[in-house]
Amino acid sequence: MQTASTNIGERMGRSQELSDSKRGPVIGGHLCNKSIRDISWLLNIPRSTVSGIITKWKQLGTTATQPPSGRPRHMTERGQRMLKRTVRRSLQQSANCLQSQ
Structure with missing residues (x-):
């Protein structure tokens, strides 16, 4: 059984990107009617990240990283x-x- 970490910094740094292997279970949990809090606790990632992945999936139909908009x-x-x-x-x-x- 996993334990929830209280320090977000231990779980995922600000500049790190969540791997595809973690994005899939987030959508799977959402399709199984799990709450954002439950998904966050089970996968040990921040709730804001879970919410962002679900929102992106609803809007774009994909969880893949999109290139930045505009000219570099x-x-x-x-x-x-x-x-x-x-x-x-x-x-x-x-x-x-x-x-x-």
């Missing part, structure tokens, strides 16, 4: 620098020519 920040800054450099080097070229490079 480092690409934006790098792209802007490259564009400025290209424009400075060739002021006489048209916008279509610059865009194709």
Whole structure:
């Protein structure tokens, strides 16, 4: 029998992602009409995590990790620098020519 841990830090760190092998039983427990608290206690994961997995599954139909929305920040800054450099080097070229490079 598992014992519930009182320290959330021992169970799962903030930056860790829950594995697929733990997400499946969360949905299985939900389909068996178990409460979020019961699922959390049985699997030894935080209630907020269980709730998030169930909500995501209801909205998207999947528990797989989705890529972040929007453009990555480092690409934006790098792209802007490259564009400025290209424009400075060739002021006489048209916008279509610059865009194709």
